[in-house]
Amino acid sequence: MKYTTSIILAAQLFIINAYGQNPAPNFIIFIADDVSWDDFGCYGNNQVQTPNIDRLAENGIRFTNVYLTASSCSPSRNSIMTGRYPHNTGAAELHTEPPIQMMSFSEVLKMNNYYTVQAGKFHMGQYAKRGFDKIYENKEENGDGGEEMWLSSIKNRPKDKAFFMWFASYDAHRSWGSNEFSGTHNPDEINPPFYLSDGNETKADLAKYYDEIKRFDYYIGEVLKELRAQNVLDNTMIIIMADNGRPFPHSKTRVNDRGMKTPFIIHYPDKIKNKGSISNSLISAIDIAPTIMNLAVIDAPEQFQGYSFDQLIINPETEFRNYVFAEHNWHDYEAHERMVRNKDYMYILNSRPQFPQMGPADAVGSPSFKELASLNESGNLSTIQADIFIVPRPNEELYDCHSDSLQLNNISSLPEYNDILYDLRNVLEEWMKETGDNIPVNLTKDWYYREAGYRKTKYHNVRGEMPGLKVNATQNNNKGSF
Numbered sequence: 001m002k003y004t005t006s007i008i009l010a011a012q013l014f015i016i017n018a019y020g021q022n023p024a025p026n027f028i029i030f031i032a033d034d035v036s037w038d039d040f041g042c043y044g045n046n047q048v049q050t051p052n053i054d055r056l057a058e059n060g061i062r063f064t065n066v067y068l069t070a071s072s073c074s075p076s077r078n079s080i081m082t083g084r085y086p087h088n089t090g091a092a093e094l095h096t097e098p099p100i101q102m103m104s105f106s107e108v109l110k111m112n113n114y115y116t117v118q119a120g121k122f123h124m125g126q127y128a129k130r131g132f133d134k135i136y137e138n139k140e141e142n143g144d145g146g147e148e149m150w151l152s153s154i155k156n157r158p159k160d161k162a163f164f165m166w167f168a169s170y171d172a173h174r175s176w177g178s179n180e181f182s183g184t185h186n187p188d189e190i191n192p193p194f195y196l197s198d199g200n201e202t203k204a205d206l207a208k209y210y211d212e213i214k215r216f217d218y219y220i221g222e223v224l225k226e227l228r229a230q231n232v233l234d235n236t237m238i239i240i241m242a243d244n245g246r247p248f249p250h251s252k253t254r255v256n257d258r259g260m261k262t263p264f265i266i267h268y269p270d271k272i273k274n275k276g277s278i279s280n281s282l283i284s285a286i287d288i289a290p291t292i293m294n295l296a297v298i299d300a301p302e303q304f305q306g307y308s309f310d311q312l313i314i315n316p317e318t319e320f321r322n323y324v325f326a327e328h329n330w331h332d333y334e335a336h337e338r339m340v341r342n343k344d345y346m347y348i349l350n351s352r353p354q355f356p357q358m359g360p361a362d363a364v365g366s367p368s369f370k371e372l373a374s375l376n377e378s379g380n381l382s383t384i385q386a387d388i389f390i391v392p393r394p395n396e397e398l399y400d401c402h403s404d405s406l407q408l409n410n411i412s413s414l415p416e417y418n419d420i421l422y423d424l425r426n427v428l429e430e431w432m433k434e435t436g437d438n439i440p441v442n443l444t445k446d447w448y449y450r451e452a453g454y455r456k457t458k459y460h461n462v463r464g465e466m467p468g469l470k471v472n473a474t475q476n477n478n479k480g481s482f
Contacts, residue, residue, distance in 0.1 A: 024162035025270070025295050026236040027109075028223070029288075031166070032216050033073065033121055033146075033173040035242040036251055037261040039213060047190055048210045052221035053240055053265065059275045060238075060267035061316050066283045067324040067341065071244040071252055071259035072331040072360075074123045076285065077168075081105060081128055083289030083304035086327050087437045087468030088476060093330040093444060096466070097125030099474055103301055105289035106131030106164060112298050115161040117153045120146035120168035132166070139170075144179050145212065146170035147219035154226045162296075167223070172212035174247050174362045181218070185210040195250045195384045197371035205367045209246065234269040237295060239288070241265075249359045249369050249388050253331050255339040255348055256407040260326045271295075271313050279316035282343060283309055284324045305435070305479045323481050325431055329467055330444040332361040336467065338437070340428040346407055347424035348397040351439045358388045358450055365453030384408055396421070431480040436473035440465035
């Protein structure tokens with residue numbers, strides 16, 4: 001009896017020691033609102049101040065080809081949370097929600113004894129609320145930038161449980177008011193990207209935008225200090241990302257890199273051996289959910305359409321995806337675009353070429369847009385700047401992502417690219433068929449006038465048919481091409 005008891009005690013001690021050496025990993029996702037992939041210092045932007053994010057990149061992995069599934073707030077966030085393409089969530093359009101029975105990866109973590117917190121911008125649906133022990137979505141509580149509850153959430157967590165934190169800022173969503181970070185960036189020192197105006201209003205607009213990114217960065221730094229103080233930083237996988245592109249013309253709601261590619265940094269000292277690594281592998285935002293499941297050693301639900309990229313954390317140079325896919329559905333204005341990209345080329349199918357692509361209503365109402373509109377009236381726009389006003393647009397676009405990284409030169413009509421055009425067209429068509437995507441005739445129409453931003457049309461608050469609805473896409477778990 002004593003011998004048996006000794007064996008049991010020894011086994012228990014072994015388990016306790018083993019768990020102490022390899023505790024369940026913690027996860028934090030810092031997700032910015034309306035920030036393009038190249039608007040952090042570590043991605044080459046020498047005008048914006050992001051010292052904390054840059055240090056995380058220096059000690060982690062910086063990814064250069066991570067693509068969102070939508071350049072639109074709620075469809076993008078729901079896609080990340082459910083591990084599904086927007087048309088498969090039943091919420092492909094802005095301000096729509098997935099069905100209540102849909103599951104978030106946060107809910108799976110919570111079911112497996114994780115302590116889960118959402119603090120900041122929520123913008124998902126009732127289904128997602130099941131996945132959090134604590135939800136801080138009140139704007140007064142969250143503060144102007146959405147970050148006020150981040151630090152207290154880390155401090156007040158139960159210390160005997162692994163945790164997942166979804167820290168979602170309002171930064172840098174319009175509109176921009178004065179705050180403690182206002183004036184951090186001097187408009188006179190701002191050089192706007194060439195597709196925007198070089199005027200003073202645009203420079204001031206960008207300076208305020210960078211001020212809000214600075215605030216996002218500051219609060220990340222405060223959370224990092226607390227994680228170090230609690231001695232849990234090494235065992236915490238941190239992701240820095242955004243939900244869609246910057247709220248300027250040419251970016252937000254576009255399916256090009258300015259709208260759809262996100263900054264993506266992983267800091268995870270317990271797993272990352274080559275600090276400061278760069279991964280150029282293609283990743284989709286729907287791959288985040290299964291990756292977290294793998295790292296937490298939890299079986300992923302069948303509904304997840306992505307794949308785990310945990311291998312890239314160990315070996316960032318590994319090739320992962322062959323293709324990524326993205327959607328542009330209604331966001332203030334009628335739209336239906338689909339995009340597929342492989343490592344070399346990007347193909348875009350536009351089923352509403354009769355409409356210009358000026359951006360969402362908040363971008364159309366911005367000082368930056370007004371300066372472009374003024375230049376357009378006087379005939380002084382460059383060809384690239386004028387792209388947002390072009391109608392009709394091409395039904396198909398093809399870009400060489402090596403020689404034309406900003407997707408400026410549409411080569412779809414050039415004979416020498418016919419084979420590539422045909423191949424990617426087929427890949428996209430097959431993906432749409434397999435995952436239950438379609439092109440409804442009666443899409444949601446413009447809620448606002450395209451020329452005036454927030455002036456409402458007669459269709460305001462009237463919804464059309466959601467992509468995927470008639471083919472029951474919410475019940476379709478097919479992953480499509482990988």
